[in-house]
Amino acid sequence: MEQEAGDQLLSKVMYDPGNVSGTRLAKFQQKIAEKYRRPDVGKDYESFWAWSCEDPASFWRECWDEVDIIASVRAKDDDVLPEGDRIYPPPKWFVGARLNVAENLLRHSLPGSELVNKPALIQATEPSAEEPENFLVQTTTQSELRRQVAQAVRALRQRGVVAGDRVASYASNCSANVVAFLATAAIGAIWISAAADFAPQGVLERLTTVRPKVLFAVNAVRYNGKVHDHTEKVRAVVDGLDASAGAEEQKLEGVILIPYMASSPTTLDKTKGWTSWESFLKEEGRAREGEDESSIDFAQLDFNHPLWILFSSGTTGKPKAITHRAGGMLLQLAKEHLIHGGMTPQDVFFQYTTPGWMMWNFLVAGLVSGAPLVLFDGSPLRPSASSLWSLADKLGITVFGTSAAYLAALEKSGCEPRREFPSLKVRQVLSTGSPLRADLYPFIMKAVGPDTLIGSITGGTDICSLFAGHNVALPVRAGEIQARNLGMAVQIYSDAGKPLGAGSPGDLVCTKPFPAQPLGFWGQASEDRHRETYYSTFDNVWYHGDYVVLTEHHGLVMLGRSDGVLNPGGIRFGSSEIYEVVAKLQQQQQQQQQQGEAKTTAAARIQNSLVCGLKMPKGDDEVVVLFLVVEQIDDAQWQALVDEIKSAIRRERSPRHVPRFVRRVKGVPLTMNGKLAEVPAKKLLNGASIEGINKATLSNSDVLTEYVEEGRVLRSQLS
Numbered sequence: 092m093e094q095e096a097g098d099q100l101l102s103k104v105m106y107d108p109g110n111v112s113g114t115r116l117a118k119f120q121q122k123i124a125e126k127y128r129r130p131d132v133g134k135d136y137e138s139f140w141a142w143s144c145e146d147p148a149s150f151w152r153e154c155w156d157e158v159d160i161i162a163s164v165r166a167k168d169d170d171v172l173p174e175g176d177r178i179y180p181p182p183k184w185f186v187g188a189r190l191n192v193a194e195n196l197l198r199h200s201l202p203g204s205e206l207v208n209k210p211a212l213i214q215a216t217e218p219s220a221e222e223p224e225n226f227l228v229q230t231t232t233q234s235e236l237r238r239q240v241a242q243a244v245r246a247l248r249q250r251g252v253v254a255g256d257r258v259a260s261y262a263s264n265c266s267a268n269v270v271a272f273l274a275t276a277a278i279g280a281i282w283i284s285a286a287a288d289f290a291p292q293g294v295l296e297r298l299t300t301v302r303p304k305v306l307f308a309v310n311a312v313r314y315n316g317k318v319h320d321h322t323e324k325v326r327a328v329v330d331g332l333d334a335s336a337g338a339e340e341q342k343l344e345g346v347i348l349i350p351y352m353a354s355s356p357t358t359l360d361k362t363k364g365w366t367s368w369e370s371f372l373k374e375e376g377r378a379r380e381g382e383d384e385s386s387i388d389f390a391q392l393d394f395n396h397p398l399w400i401l402f403s404s405g406t407t408g409k410p411k412a413i414t415h416r417a418g419g420m421l422l423q424l425a426k427e428h429l430i431h432g433g434m435t436p437q438d439v440f441f442q443y444t445t446p447g448w449m450m451w452n453f454l455v456a457g458l459v460s461g462a463p464l465v466l467f468d469g470s471p472l473r474p475s476a477s478s479l480w481s482l483a484d485k486l487g488i489t490v491f492g493t494s495a496a497y498l499a500a501l502e503k504s505g506c507e508p509r510r511e512f513p514s515l516k517v518r519q520v521l522s523t524g525s526p527l528r529a530d531l532y533p534f535i536m537k538a539v540g541p542d543t544l545i546g547s548i549t550g551g552t553d554i555c556s557l558f559a560g561h562n563v564a565l566p567v568r569a570g571e572i573q574a575r576n577l578g579m580a581v582q583i584y585s586d587a588g589k590p591l592g593a594g595s596p597g598d599l600v601c602t603k604p605f606p607a608q609p610l611g612f613w614g615q616a617s618e619d620r621h622r623e624t625y626y627s628t629f630d631n632v633w634y635h636g637d638y639v640v641l642t643e644h645h646g647l648v649m650l651g652r653s654d655g656v657l658n659p660g661g662i663r664f665g666s667s668e669i670y671e672v673v674a675k676l677q678q679q680q681q682q683q684q685q686q687g688e689a690k691t692t693a694a695a696r697i698q699n700s701l702v703c704g705l706k707m708p709k710g711d712d713e714v715v716v717l718f719l720v721v722e723q724i725d726d727a728q729w730q731a732l733v734d735e736i737k738s739a740i741r742r743e744r745s746p747r748h749v750p751r752f753v754r755r756v757k758g759v760p761l762t763m764n765g766k767l768a769e770v771p772a773k774k775l776l777n778g779a780s781i782e783g784i785n786k787a788t789l790s791n792s793d794v795l796t797e798y799v800e801e802g803r804v805l806r807s808q809l810s
């Protein structure tokens with residue numbers, strides 16, 4: 092019934108912005124139409140978008156001026172995209188320009204700026220069990236932010252951190268973490284961020300690839316009403332980094348511990364070079380005699396200099412260390428906030444995220460607008476579904492960024508924020524992580540307000556920004572992402588690599604270069620993996636792995652992933668994260684057997700495994716299913732095996748990685764080369780017909796029928 096209701100609603104106009112000529116986006120469009128004598132470009136958004144993709148060099152040069160990039164050296168007009176329109180290898184942009192991302196993000200903190208005494212960061216932590224209505228709120232003004240960044244820059248420089256060094260964080264979404272990032276970027280060092288809820292094993296896997304010189308961490312976190320000590324996890328990562336560093340590799344030289352949970356002790360492990368945040372800022376970062384304590388010497392760097400490294404795991408191998416360039420991130424994210432979102436200093440920007448998701452980077456880039464950022468950490472539904480809205484009400488949040496999974500949970504909870512908080516100021520609800528169901532749109536309009544712009548946005552870690560999303564100059568239609576973003580030549584391709592028109596589902600690709608293309612994968616001796624990931628599916632085109640359909644209104648409807656990436660509750664990860672835990676269990680068991688020890692688990696009996704996502708009945712979320720091929724074992728042994736695997740995944744990855752179902756099968760589909768074929772299994776599990784599967788690519792297509800039956804059983808359990 093609900094699915095039907097959603098289908099009928101699809102594309103229905105939910106919100107019409109009316110006269111948009113006053114928006115920054117429309118003014119920018121008119122300026123371009125006049126300057127380039129192209130009245131057609133001024134006609135509608137779609138024409139403007141088409142021009143922005145037709146001539147990327149002109150568009151991005153104009154965008155630079157529109158968002159007012161601060162740079163000590165500008166690129167000459169001919170050097171904006173000197174290598175022309177080919178997309179791979181990722182071309183250099185704005186060759187010769189020199190700039191600093193932190194300087195741009197701190198533009199509103201300059202003495203004399205109107206906003207200097209206004210909040211820049213509002214840290215808000217989940218309320219304690221004793222005081223469920225009281226978020227722990229701590230505000231940092233623009234001038235305080237500048238001072239703290241200046242101190243952190245001096246302290247990092249004193250520690251010998253220079254441009255190109257890696258600085259990591261294993262922390263919560265807190266103000267100190269943003270200060271640490273801005274200081275890192277001010278120097279030109281490269282930022283790597285892992286969320287405190289990641290298991291040490293996963294963090295170590297990532298950090299051994301990038302070898303940081305300094306690590307920032309919190310002492311403890313609060314989640315779901317409980318304070319959890321974090322220092323043991325930090326210790327495990329530090330020990331792992333020390334133990335694995337080769338003679339020629341960068342060693343971790345120090346840990347700076349942020350006292351995030353004042354209620355927890357901040358015990359410094361001096362033997363491992365731990366320092367408190369306070370002494371890092373105030374002692375190491377003290378200004379010299381006569382020096383202004385807020386002055387920052389921002390390193391002036393190449394536009395294509397690396398800014399941060401984000402990780403994404405695939406079906407095999409270690410997580411990919413995606414290296415993003417400074418100028419590309421700045422220009423792209425500023426475009427998204429200032430032009431597409433129309434964000435101004437009058438806004439208050441909240442985005443629910445941990446520092447381990449690219450939405451944290453998206454949030455921090457919001458500083459460019461002068462709007463204060465709300466840094467929330469904790470459970471979004473604790474103590475109740477209305478708590479984040481009470482926070483929105485208290486802080487005057489205007490842009491409320493969240494996930495589709497949260498909005499679905501909100502609907503289920505029966506909470507109607509506008510009724511509970513009549514003076515709510517939210518004007519935009521941004522949603523990402525997984526597709527936002529059409530039937531949730533009327534709920535959001537009613538629950539948040541009739542003038543709410545629902546901005547479903549899509550992009551991801553790979554570009555650390557968006558392909559398509561919110562747009563202040565366009566109507567909102569139920570179930571649709573409003574439009575493709577300026578400068579992003581997004582097309583939909585068939586399997587054969589042919590562009591598809593409206594209504595035909597296919598693969599999301601990008602056909603023209605854009606400044607947010609990653610530079611490559613850090614620490615890879617060969618370029619192969621980077622090329623294979625994005626540029627080998629179709630010729631000279633970026634392949635993203637999303638399955639989508641373009642609508643007749645030029646919006647996008649997301650249909651899910653077209654590759655094996657898992658996305659339960661909007662948390663994306665590769666199946667390799669599960670396979671590695673299973674393989675480790677197998678190895679342990681084999682060693683025990685070789686040493687003649689009694690079998691403690693049945694793990695050695697696993698012959699093969701396959702992981703894939705099973706869509707929830709409404710199609711907007713998925714659960715993880717792990718299939719195992721095992722030797723003959725009895726039911727009790729099977730249950731012991733399932734329990735052991737689940738707890739190992741919880742321990743070594745995170746609770747969010749734990750499969751909803753672990754199922755026993757006779758075989759897993761393999762390609763002719765013996766590689767796991769996850770996509771056919773996933774298709775069948777989700778109800779595709781077996782006739783539609785290309786069996787010629789498989790060496791054992793006879794196993795497929797089992798997945799048809801598994802799909803039937805598991806789908807009935809979810810409905």
Ligand SMILES: CC(=O)CC(=O)O
Nearest residue numbers: 523524548549550551
């Ligand atoms: C913007 C996004 O696409 C976020 C995500 O789902 O990773």
